[in-house]
Amino acid sequence: MTHTTRTNTGSAPTKSPRRVATRSLAHLDVLISGASVAGPALALWLARYGARVTVLEKAPALREGGFAVDFRGDVHRTVLRRMGIWDEVHRRQTHMGRQTVVEADDTERVALPAFFMSGDVEIFRGDLSKILYERTADRVEYVFGDSVATLTEDSEGVDVTFDRGAPRRFDLVVGADGLHSHTRRLVFGDESRYLRFLGYYVAGFGIPNHLGLDRTARLYSEPGRTVVISNYDGDPDRAGVGLIFRSDRLDHDRHDIAQQKKILADRFADMGWKHAPKALEGLESADDLYFDAIAQIHVDRLSKGRVVLLGDAGYGATMGGIGTGTALVSAYVLAGELAAAGGDHRAGFAAYEAEIRDYAKGCQKTADNAGPFLAPPTEKKIRSRDRAYRVLGSRLLAGLFKKLTEKAASDLVLKDYAPVDRQP
Numbered sequence: 001m002t003h004t005t006r007t008n009t010g011s012a013p014t015k016s017p018r019r020v021a022t023r024s025l026a027h028l029d030v031l032i033s034g035a036s037v038a039g040p041a042l043a044l045w046l047a048r049y050g051a052r053v054t055v056l057e058k059a060p061a062l063r064e065g066g067f068a069v070d071f072r073g074d075v076h077r078t079v080l081r082r083m084g085i086w087d088e089v090h091r092r093q094t095h096m097g098r099q100t101v102v103e104a105d106d107t108e109r110v111a112l113p114a115f116f117m118s119g120d121v122e123i124f125r126g127d128l129s130k131i132l133y134e135r136t137a138d139r140v141e142y143v144f145g146d147s148v149a150t151l152t153e154d155s156e157g158v159d160v161t162f163d164r165g166a167p168r169r170f171d172l173v174v175g176a177d178g179l180h181s182h183t184r185r186l187v188f189g190d191e192s193r194y195l196r197f198l199g200y201y202v203a204g205f206g207i208p209n210h211l212g213l214d215r216t217a218r219l220y221s222e223p224g225r226t227v228v229i230s231n232y233d234g235d236p237d238r239a240g241v242g243l244i245f246r247s248d249r250l251d252h253d254r255h256d257i258a259q260q261k262k263i264l265a266d267r268f269a270d271m272g273w274k275h276a277p278k279a280l281e282g283l284e285s286a287d288d289l290y291f292d293a294i295a296q297i298h299v300d301r302l303s304k305g306r307v308v309l310l311g312d313a314g315y316g317a318t319m320g321g322i323g324t325g326t327a328l329v330s331a332y333v334l335a336g337e338l339a340a341a342g343g344d345h346r347a348g349f350a351a352y353e354a355e356i357r358d359y360a361k362g363c364q365k366t367a368d369n370a371g372p373f374l375a376p377p378t379e380k381k382i383r384s385r386d387r388a389y390r391v392l393g394s395r396l397l398a399g400l401f402k403k404l405t406e407k408a409a410s411d412l413v414l415k416d417y418a419p420v421d422r423q424p
């Protein structure tokens, strides 16, 4: 019997994947908390298997913004195709070109080819979220501006109360509410048990395209901090600023945007690059600030009773951890395993965990050094990073580098979960 096997090399599957029979989930009412990437992706699959799905989002509307996210390797490609969003993701891709590392006076130090940062295809997180929402909105109930207050489970289901809406009962609850998951806190315990801080923070926001960049980016580093300004072809008048800095754990309020802006303004006030002050000027009026620790989530198990964690809530990695690709792959597997188990959550959740756990850990591992790589702590380390860029960006080593970055993302042989109406 062939089954899903992790490959040792991360390259092509060693066996052709098994077609797995599935059964209808029409008897299931599922609540998904979080409408970014993981939540709507799971909703798409569960709705295809016939489940009634409600996606709950704390924000008043679908959230825009965020950096570009990329997909790389066979596994990501296969899932995008099976979801039916391959063409649309390509239509809305960033078309990012070269990224140039610059000196303080903006002269070029080293230029990196597009594939280095952008994978096989790159799209803004907000655009991806929109695609997933558009593909599901007619079959899935979306509730914005609310959050789960309590979850009470018995042998037949879960009673859910909300901050605003009337109480409801569901068969299953999925926490797809990100790195700082509220569902995880309610069911698995405090975040401090699961969040591993990696000593860096990352921020992103939009500004006018002062530099006249055309699908290119410029990056400047000083010890422990980096500014990157980029433009994509979506809007020639806008640019995105990325800030990465090394820091002890900050005792800040995650919901206080003004405080976050002050932290960033202070940290980058005397940055030597000639374009930094103008970029930071835009911070004041930015209405799309993303600010978070570079951190990872490590939980002991992904489900408890009728509640299961998906995406960043279960195995988030912030930057460099291929979190968006992992979220899509995991949503495909979770829905497929539930359908293969005919909706039996014990069997379905256990199979999901067995399939995805090591894969997600491997992807997280690629992000272990994201902070020190993007904002090296000393001048000497900045120089050696740039030497590495020069070598890895050369044509000769391009293929090798591509393979390396795809390794973790491809280290899973996907099962082929048959659609309910086309069983093997």
Ligand SMILES: Cc1cc2nc3c(=O)[nH]c(=O)nc-3n(C[C@H](O)[C@H](O)[C@H](O)COP(=O)(O)OP(=O)(O)OC[C@H]3O[C@@H](n4cnc5c(N)ncnc54)[C@H](O)[C@@H]3O)c2cc1C
Binding pocket: 033, 034, 035, 036, 037, 038, 039, 056, 057, 058, 059, 063, 064, 065, 066, 067, 068, 069, 125, 146, 147, 148, 176, 177, 178, 179, 181, 182, 183, 204, 290, 310, 311, 312, 313, 316, 317, 318, 319, 320, 323, 324, 327
């Ligand atoms: C606005 C935004 C910008 C981002 N920008 C970046 C970036 O620049 N770089 C990067 O590395 N990663 C970024 N991320 C994270 C990235 O999207 C994820 O790593 C990845 O796509 C996996 O997605 P996810 O759906 O598991 O989690 P997330 O994308 O984090 O989504 C979680 C969702 O849950 C919602 N939510 C939170 N609490 C509750 C609650 N109590 N009830 C209901 N819903 C809740 C959030 O509003 C969000 O929509 C960003 C996420 C968001 C939401």
